[in-house]
Amino acid sequence: MRIVLRSNPLIEFPDLTVHCDGNKGDINFMxxxxSDHVFARAKNVLSSEQTLALASERFKRFAIEHYQKEDARFSLLDNGHVLGSKALLVKHDKRVLYTSDFTLKSRNFLKGFRPPKAEVLIIESTFGKPHYEFPDFNAVMREARDRIDDELKKGKHVSLIGYALGKAQHLMQLAGTFGAVSVEKGIGAINDVYRKQGVMLPEHVDLGSRESEVSVIPNPRFAQKKSVTLGFSGWAADGYYAMSRGVNDAFMVSDHADFYELVKTVKKVSPEKVFVWHGFSEEFAAFLRVEGFDAVALQKNQHMLANFH
Ligand SMILES: [Zn+2]
Ligand SMILES: [Zn+2]
Structure with missing residues (x-):
C-alpha cells in the first residue's frame, strides 16, 4: 500500500483507494x-450523521452522490474534535488509522479520542512543537468565567471569540451561565444543528440584543463597541496571539491535541509506520524519529510507501 497527499491523505491499496477528507477515492471519508475537510460532489462518502447534517447546513451546495455505510472494513471512532467528528480505522490486510483533527481531552458533551492499535498511523500535527502544552480545559474555563464575571461587575459587555463550528458551542456553555447569549448568525445556525442532534446548549439571541451582556462571535470585528474581547485558541500558547488577533486577552483552549497528546497517541497506537500531516509535520516527524518511530511528514503529491507487500 502507499499513501499520497492529495489535499489530504489518499490511502492506496492495490484493490481499494480511500481518500481521507477528499473526493478522489473509491471510498471517500469525511x-x-x-471547510478543509468537506468536499462537495464526492461519491461513496463515509461519514457520521452529525457531520452530514453540519456540512449540509454550512455549505449550501453540499451534496453527496452516494452514502457509504460503515462495514467490516471500516470503523469510525469518536475523536473528540467537534460534534460528529471521527477518526477512521481501515482494516485491509494492515490496520491503517487516520486520526484527522483530534484531541484526547473530553470537553463538555464531547468524549476525547481513545486511540486503537494500528500498523500504519496517519496523524495530524497542528500543534506538533513542544511549547504547545495546553492546560486542563475545565481549569481554563473557570479562569475565563471569573474574568467574565469581573468585567460584567464593572458594567462591561464581553465578547467571546472562537470559530463557529466547535469552539463556539463550548463558549455557549460558558456564556450561558451569565444569562442570555447573543451570537453571530452563522454560530446561531450551527447551535441549532447541535440542538437537533441532542446537545443541550443555552438559548441564544441575535447580536445587538439589549437583554444580553455576553456575545459569542467568530471574529473580533463582530464585537460591539467597547466590548471586552476574549479569544479562545490553542495558538494563545504563542505569547503574541492576543495582539495579532486584535483581542484584549486570550485563553488557551483547543479542539486539537497539544504536542504531548500527539506523542501519547503515537505511543498508544504503537505503529510500524507513521505519516504526519497538517501543521508542524516536519518538526513532529523529526521528533518521532528521535523517539525511535519510523515517521515521515507527508509531502504534496509525493508517494510514500508503507513498505508492505
Ligand atoms: Zn477541524
Ligand atoms: Zn483541519
Missing amino acids: SHAH
Whole structure:
C-alpha cells in the first residue's frame, strides 16, 4: 500500500483507494464538517450523521452522490474534535488509522479520542512543537468565567471569540451561565444543528440584543463597541496571539491535541509506520524519529510507501 497527499491523505491499496477528507477515492471519508475537510460532489462518502447534517447546513451546495455505510472494513471512532467528528480505522490486510483533527481531552458533551492499535498511523500535527502544552480545559474555563464575571461587575459587555463550528458551542456553555447569549448568525445556525442532534446548549439571541451582556462571535470585528474581547485558541500558547488577533486577552483552549497528546497517541497506537500531516509535520516527524518511530511528514503529491507487500 502507499499513501499520497492529495489535499489530504489518499490511502492506496492495490484493490481499494480511500481518500481521507477528499473526493478522489473509491471510498471517500469525511471526518468532520470544517471547510478543509468537506468536499462537495464526492461519491461513496463515509461519514457520521452529525457531520452530514453540519456540512449540509454550512455549505449550501453540499451534496453527496452516494452514502457509504460503515462495514467490516471500516470503523469510525469518536475523536473528540467537534460534534460528529471521527477518526477512521481501515482494516485491509494492515490496520491503517487516520486520526484527522483530534484531541484526547473530553470537553463538555464531547468524549476525547481513545486511540486503537494500528500498523500504519496517519496523524495530524497542528500543534506538533513542544511549547504547545495546553492546560486542563475545565481549569481554563473557570479562569475565563471569573474574568467574565469581573468585567460584567464593572458594567462591561464581553465578547467571546472562537470559530463557529466547535469552539463556539463550548463558549455557549460558558456564556450561558451569565444569562442570555447573543451570537453571530452563522454560530446561531450551527447551535441549532447541535440542538437537533441532542446537545443541550443555552438559548441564544441575535447580536445587538439589549437583554444580553455576553456575545459569542467568530471574529473580533463582530464585537460591539467597547466590548471586552476574549479569544479562545490553542495558538494563545504563542505569547503574541492576543495582539495579532486584535483581542484584549486570550485563553488557551483547543479542539486539537497539544504536542504531548500527539506523542501519547503515537505511543498508544504503537505503529510500524507513521505519516504526519497538517501543521508542524516536519518538526513532529523529526521528533518521532528521535523517539525511535519510523515517521515521515507527508509531502504534496509525493508517494510514500508503507513498505508492505
Ligand atoms: Zn477541524
Ligand atoms: Zn483541519
